[in-house]
Amino acid sequence: xxxxxxxxQAYQNLYANNGASTRGVNEDTADGFSKAKIERIIKTLxxxxxxxxxxxxxxxxxxxxxxxxxxxxxxxxxxxxxxxxMILEAVYEPVFLDCSHGFRPNxxxxxxxxxxxxxxxxxxxxxxxxxxGCFDNIDHSALVGIINGKIKDARxxxxxxxxxxxxxxxxxxxxxxxxGTPQDGICSPxxxxxxxxxxxxxxxxxxxxFDKPKEKKFTPEYQMA
Numbered sequence: 001x002x003x004x005x006x007x008x009q010a011y012q013n014l015y016a017n018n019g020a021s022t023r024g025v026n027e028d029t030a031d032g033f034s035k036a037k038i039e040r041i042i043k044t045l046x047x048x049x050x051x052x053x054x055x056x057x058x059x060x061x062x063x064x065x066x067x068x069x070x071x072x073x074x075x076x077x078x079x080x081x082x083x084x085x086m087i088l089e090a091v092y093e094p095v096f097l098d099c100s101h102g103f104r105p106n107x108x109x110x111x112x113x114x115x116x117x118x119x120x121x122x123x124x125x126x127x128x129x130x131x132x133g134c135f136d137n138i139d140h141s142a143l144v145g146i147i148n149g150k151i152k153d154a155r156x157x158x159x160x161x162x163x164x165x166x167x168x169x170x171x172x173x174x175x176x177x178x179x180g181t182p183q184d185g186i187c188s189p190x191x192x193x194x195x196x197x198x199x200x201x202x203x204x205x206x207x208x209x210f211d212k213p214k215e216k217k218f219t220p221e222y223q224m225a
Contacts, residue, residue: 001042001045001080001083001084001087001155001156001159002042002045002046004035004038004039004042006083006086006087007038007041007042007079007083008038009086010079010082010083010086011030011033011079013082014030014075014078014079014082014186015030015033019072020075020078022072023056023072023074024053024055024056024072024073024074024075024077025053025054025055025056025074025169026053026074028074028075028076029075030075032075033075037076038079041076041079041080045080045155045159048155048158050080050159050162051162052073052077052080052162052163052166053073053074053076053077053166054166054167054168054169054174054175055071055072055073055077055166055167055168055169055182055184055185056071056072056073056168056169057069057070057071057072057168057169057170057175058070058072070184071168071182071184071185072184073166073182073185073186077163077166078186080159080163081163081182081185081186081187082186084156084159084160084163084187085186085187085189085190087156088147088187088190088194089105089190091150091151092150092190092193092194092197093105095150095197096193096197096200097197097200097201097204098115099115099200099204100193100196100197100200101115102189102192102193103189103190103192103193104193125210127203127206131196134192134196135180135181135188135192136179136180137179137180138179138180138181138191138192138195139179140161140164140165140178140179142195143160143164143181143191143194143195144157144160144161144164146194146195146197146198147160147194163182163185163187164177164181164182165177166182
């Protein structure tokens with residue numbers, strides 16, 4: 001998180017997005033990007049004084065007619081989140097299971113369908129699940145515990161805690177966040193994948209145990225003398 005070159009790469013990733021010039025709770029946008037800005041961010045991360053701003057909450061219409069909440073972080077917070085996302089992706093991509101297709105590079109619903117078409121040869125049982133409001137209901141302590149089990153870096157763990165607890169502002173009123181990943185935050189997809197990777201492992205082990213043939217029973221009466 002203290003390498004300047006990562007922030008230039010993060011800026012390159014973010015600048016092409018339409019939301020790069022959208023303001024959060026302050027006037028900070030992509031237009032204010034500079035070497036001095038990177039140095040200030042790195043310094044606050046180094047001495048652990050970095051504090052993410054709450055996201056500015058707004059609402060957008062969905063096709064169903066309902067309103068979907070949208071959180072807009074400041075651009076400096078977007079940079080930090082993007083760098084963190086790049087690091088977590090480099091650590092976890094080799095670990096994620098091949099059956100996982102959501103929110104991953106070069107993977108989508110189409111790759112999931114292709115894998116089924118290629119490897120599907122019949123089915124005897126299946127597990128159906130519906131995770132309602134997944135991003136909103138992720139347990140912070142469980143998520144941080146999972147990450148801490150793989151990445152032994154106290155400062156990085158503290159940064160993740162700060163991002164999860166940053167909260168949001170709606171109608172100029174601050175609201176704390178007690179669960180869930182940052183609403184529409186850049187890190188939210190990778191956080192969700194890390195969290196649900198534990199579910200992937202559980203289901204794979206469940207399938208392995210279910211498909212294992214039963215042990216043959218030993219019948220003494222049929223033992224040959």
